[in-house]
Amino acid sequence: MDVQRKLAILADAAKYDASCASSGTEKRDSQGGKGLGSTAPGMGICHSYAPDGRCISLLKVLLTNACAYDCLYCVNRTSSNVPRARFTVDEVVQLTLDFYRRNYIEGLFLSSGIIRSADYTMEQIVEVARRLREEHHFRGYIHLKTIPEADDALIAKAGRYADRLSINIEMPEETSLAQLAPEKNVRAIRRTMGRLRLKLDEATEAKAEARKTPTRAKPPRFAPAGQSTQMIVGADSATDQTILNTSANLYGSYNLKRVYYSAFSPIPDSSRALPLQAPPLVREHRLYQADWLMRFYGFEAGEIIDPAAGMLSLEMDPKLAWALRHRERFPLDVNRASREELLRIPGFGRKAVDRIIDTRRYSAIRAADLAKLHIPRNKALPFIVLPDHRPPTYLLDGARLAERFQPKAQQLGFGF
Amino acid sequence: MNRIRLDSDTDFDGWRKAARELVLADVAPADVTWTVAGDEPELFDAPGRAPDAGSFAETAAPFIHPAQSPSPAQTFNVPARFVELAHIAILHRDPQRFAYLYQLLWRLRANPELMQVATDPDVARLQAMAKAVRRDEHKMHAFVRFREIGREPKSRYVAWFEPEHHIVELAAPFFARRFADMEWSILTPDVCAHWDGHAIAITPGVSKAMAPSEDRLEETWLTYYASIFNPARLKTKAMQAEMPKKYWRNLPEAALIKPLIEHAERKAHAMVAAEATAPRKPQRQEPPMTRAEPQADTLAHLREEAQGCHACDLWKDATQTVFGEGPQHATVMLVGEQPGDKEDLAGKPFVGPAGQMLDRALAEAGVDRSKTYVTNAVKHFKFVPRGKIRLHQKPATPEIKACRQWYERELAAVQPLLVVAMGATAAQSVLGRITPINKTRGHLIDRDDGPQVLVTVHPSYLLRLPDAEAKAREYARFVDDLKLVAAHLKKAHAA
Ligand code: SF4
Numbered sequence: 001m002d003v004q005r006k007l008a009i010l011a012d013a014a015k016y017d018a019s020c021a022s023s024g025t026e027k028r029d030s031q032g033g034k035g036l037g038s039t040a041p042g043m044g045i046c047h048s049y050a051p052d053g054r055c056i057s058l059l060k061v062l063l064t065n066a067c068a069y070d071c072l073y074c075v076n077r078t079s080s081n082v083p084r085a086r087f088t089v090d091e092v093v094q095l096t097l098d099f100y101r102r103n104y105i106e107g108l109f110l111s112s113g114i115i116r117s118a119d120y121t122m123e124q125i126v127e128v129a130r131r132l133r134e135e136h137h138f139r140g141y142i143h144l145k146t147i148p149e150a151d152d153a154l155i156a157k158a159g160r161y162a163d164r165l166s167i168n169i170e171m172p173e174e175t176s177l178a179q180l181a182p183e184k185n186v187r188a189i190r191r192t193m194g195r196l197r198l199k200l201d202e203a204t205e206a207k208a209e210a211r212k213t214p215t216r217a218k219p220p221r222f223a224p225a226g227q228s229t230q231m232i233v234g235a236d237s238a239t240d241q242t243i244l245n246t247s248a249n250l251y252g253s254y255n256l257k258r259v260y261y262s263a264f265s266p267i268p269d270s271s272r273a274l275p276l277q278a279p280p281l282v283r284e285h286r287l288y289q290a291d292w293l294m295r296f297y298g299f300e301a302g303e304i305i306d307p308a309a310g311m312l313s314l315e316m317d318p319k320l321a322w323a324l325r326h327r328e329r330f331p332l333d334v335n336r337a338s339r340e341e342l343l344r345i346p347g348f349g350r351k352a353v354d355r356i357i358d359t360r361r362y363s364a365i366r367a368a369d370l371a372k373l374h375i376p377r378n379k380a381l382p383f384i385v386l387p388d389h390r391p392p393t394y395l396l397d398g399a400r401l402a403e404r405f406q407p408k409a410q411q412l413g414f415g416f
Numbered sequence: 417m418n419r420i421r422l423d424s425d426t427d428f429d430g431w432r433k434a435a436r437e438l439v440l441a442d443v444a445p446a447d448v449t450w451t452v453a454g455d456e457p458e459l460f461d462a463p464g465r466a467p468d469a470g471s472f473a474e475t476a477a478p479f480i481h482p483a484q485s486p487s488p489a490q491t492f493n494v495p496a497r498f499v500e501l502a503h504i505a506i507l508h509r510d511p512q513r514f515a516y517l518y519q520l521l522w523r524l525r526a527n528p529e530l531m532q533v534a535t536d537p538d539v540a541r542l543q544a545m546a547k548a549v550r551r552d553e554h555k556m557h558a559f560v561r562f563r564e565i566g567r568e569p570k571s572r573y574v575a576w577f578e579p580e581h582h583i584v585e586l587a588a589p590f591f592a593r594r595f596a597d598m599e600w601s602i603l604t605p606d607v608c609a610h611w612d613g614h615a616i617a618i619t620p621g622v623s624k625a626m627a628p629s630e631d632r633l634e635e636t637w638l639t640y641y642a643s644i645f646n647p648a649r650l651k652t653k654a655m656q657a658e659m660p661k662k663y664w665r666n667l668p669e670a671a672l673i674k675p676l677i678e679h680a681e682r683k684a685h686a687m688v689a690a691e692a693t694a695p696r697k698p699q700r701q702e703p704p705m706t707r708a709e710p711q712a713d714t715l716a717h718l719r720e721e722a723q724g725c726h727a728c729d730l731w732k733d734a735t736q737t738v739f740g741e742g743p744q745h746a747t748v749m750l751v752g753e754q755p756g757d758k759e760d761l762a763g764k765p766f767v768g769p770a771g772q773m774l775d776r777a778l779a780e781a782g783v784d785r786s787k788t789y790v791t792n793a794v795k796h797f798k799f800v801p802r803g804k805i806r807l808h809q810k811p812a813t814p815e816i817k818a819c820r821q822w823y824e825r826e827l828a829a830v831q832p833l834l835v836v837a838m839g840a841t842a843a844q845s846v847l848g849r850i851t852p853i854n855k856t857r858g859h860l861i862d863r864d865d866g867p868q869v870l871v872t873v874h875p876s877y878l879l880r881l882p883d884a885e886a887k888a889r890e891y892a893r894f895v896d897d898l899k900l901v902a903a904h905l906k907k908a909h910a911a
Pocket of ligand 1: 722725727729730731794796818819822
């Protein structure tokens with residue numbers, strides 16, 4: 001089988017993994033040395049976008065889509081009838097370098113079906129990264145999927161070459177994983193995440209130490225872009241509240257950089273045990289928004305969702321829905337409110353809040369300024385007080401407020 | 417009317433020099449016009465775009481080139497924020513950018529904190545322009561597609577790109593850092609950037625015909641693009657927001673977008689319509705269910721069994737059961753309260769800060785930790801997540817009770833002569849009732865139904881004490897308590 005055919009199969013097999021980012025790693029480049037590549041610390045670069053709206057940043061492939069496991073939600077499970085292929089280590093290495101030189105990608109995201117054993121699979125994955133780094137002096141981004149229960153030495157090695165490591169938690173609840181992926185074990189996944197966190201913490205401490213005594217040798221690196229995970233949404237009956245609780249637990253426990261939510265997607269040759277439905281893309285989007293609120297806006301997992309519903313509203317974003325349930329906290333005076341309060345106003349993004357705090361020391365914010373701060377007026381005005389604006393009390397107290405934000409279903413519709 | 421002519425579209429130094437002189441000479445923004453060498457006719461053709469269009473026709477003053485006038489020795493300070501903004505905003509394609517910048521500079525002299533006022537119209541306008549430039553730069557980093565000429569190792573990589581703003585010189589260093597070992601050129605209609613492995617050279621713009629039109633890897637890239645796309649989740653608006661159509665012309669994969677979208681619906685339907693396959697029967701052999709004859713619990717058995725304990729809810733959020741550790745027949749058994757953050761991650765008791773405190777105290781008291789069996793009254797970490805950390809929670813009585821089975825079975829397996837209960841939770845588990853530490857602390861309690869017991873504080877209590885003096889005092893008391901253990905051991909071994 002030629003490389004192109006293999007690529008078609010093994011990229012197809014990897015497309016259900018939502019993680020794509022090439023962000024958050026250390027600064028590296030190839031100038032003045034031999035080798036190829038650099039990283040863009042902070043924000044990664046998306047080199048293209050697919051018609052599914054998702055960014056193409058990394059060459060995302062599986063080493064092989066043969067797998068000994070039979071996870072029902074997965075296209076690569078052993079009982080699936082998809083065509084199988086397997087890259088050699090060299091083929092992946094060459095493809096990565098070739099794509100990189102043309103500026104198609106930021107690097108490689110390598111995963112694999114589990115073949116033979118956890119250790120054997122992990123060894124193969126690590127070998128690709130080792131060759132890229134040591135033989136080709138590749139300085140681009142590498143994201144490796146960690147196989148749970150792989151040997152500690154292999155994990156340490158993976159962290160030496162990779163920018164980011166990930167292990168997918170797969171399901172928001174342990175019980176659904178037991179049902180859908182009988183060979184996978186949440187406890188093993190969590191233990192591996194715990195091991196990764198300890199190693200990440202150690203590396204951070206060593207780095208801080210080294211900074212204090214600059215003469216010392218550089219501490220060994222370990223996955224400078226940290227670890228991430230993915231949860232499939234909609235393949236089981238877990239509520240959004242359960243999902244957010246699980247995420248909060250994972251963020252706190254393992255200091256994850258990201259939890260990716262992947263709407264369960266009908267897969268070719270899918271299992272009878274699963275519902276065949278269109279993927280709940282809006283739900284996925286709302287979960288990302290809620291996740292964002294937890295990570296950057298100071299919200300707790302337990303307060304984002306209406307406790308009576310257990311689910312995020314599909315009609316409006318979670319912050320707006322929260323504000324409508326907490327009208328007693330509004331209206332807030334934009335020229336007086338604390339940063340924490342400003343962050344809770346619908347339509348107020350982090351950058352806008354920073355600018356407001358800067359600006360209001362010199363000049364009061366007025367209604368006409370909202371546009372310059374890129375704040376949507378309609379969304380924000382009912383909740384704020386400005387020198388030239390005060391929402392009428394009947395608006396905040398009345399039942400009509402929520403209606404204002406409901407999409408006008410008949411008029412909008414969904415574009416085909 | 418002062419008419420300033422700059423050397424090029426990206427002549428920041430020329431602009432700065434001229435602007436400085438104009439400010440020092442007290443020339444108001446309305447009395448300056450800015451042009452770029454070679455661009456003048458265009459500006460006159462479009463008088464509507466000039467801020468004070470009328471003055472162009474009236475004034476016949478000669479153009480001033482900034483390098484021509486003698487530089488006054490005077491300088492003045494401007495906020496660093498302005499300089500940063502000006503460096504970027506000046507690359508915008510808007511012909512008025514020099515004038516806008518001068519206007520802001522002019523106002524800054526009277527009002528130095530203006531840069532902090534994001535809502536000021538001049539600041540907001542230039543910030544929006546800088547943002548557009550940054551975005552274009554970012555898109556250039558992303559959407560340049562090199563094509564290979566010749567074959568490795570003698571190949572050369574050439575790209576064609578059409579930037580919206582004057583960003584080539586801004587964006588080129590990124591490519592030099594990234595593709596340091598390649599010889600490359602980025603051709604654009606404005607200017608071209610070339611890298612020979614050592615330095616960036618800038619040459620005049622060329623036409624698209626000068627750029628290579630194919631690459632041996634392009635088909636493979638298109639294969640990847642088509643395969644990584646999930647037809648079941650079409651979101652073309654999201655795609656276009658990030659990859660606007662104006663860039664499509666020079667992206668080889670963009671040719672696939674239309675056919676992919678057209679086939680997506682059909683494919684997704686086919687996928688859903690296809691008959692689902694039955695899940696495979698589990699092929700893995702279950703281990704034979706010959707449970708060994710009930711035998712005395714060895715520690716290894718217990719540890720194994722405790723991994724799956726669900727006797728209370730604490731297992732759910734924790735990473736793993738943190739079971740005791742130490743020699744099977746240790747003389748002393750140390751019992752803590754519950755594992756903490758580090759212990760939960762590592763799966764071992766007393767490896768975190770409290771563990772280090774314990775190690776130190778044991779060593780000072782003359783007790784060899786490796787000869788003791790160390791465990792906790794509750795085997796799972798209890799916490800609430802708060803952002804990136806986990807706040808430790810005290811186990812409740814039902815949890816202590818539920819977990820006591822493990823303590824009792826460990827006790828039976830190890831059969832120590834002395835149990836040291838550290839902290840209230842441990843004391844409650846070991847003595848079987850809520851026990852105030854201060855009353856029982858520091859003396860050996862004889863028990864008919866088991867080993868002797870010593871109650872003391874938990875090392876994490878010492879960590880939490882706020883002032884250094886109290887810390888030192890309490891630590892010394894703790895070591896004293898542990899010295900009892902050492903003495904007791906000596907006696908026991910002598911006997
Ligand atoms: S804390 Fe103890 S009783 Fe509760 S689940 Fe864990 S091991 Fe079992």
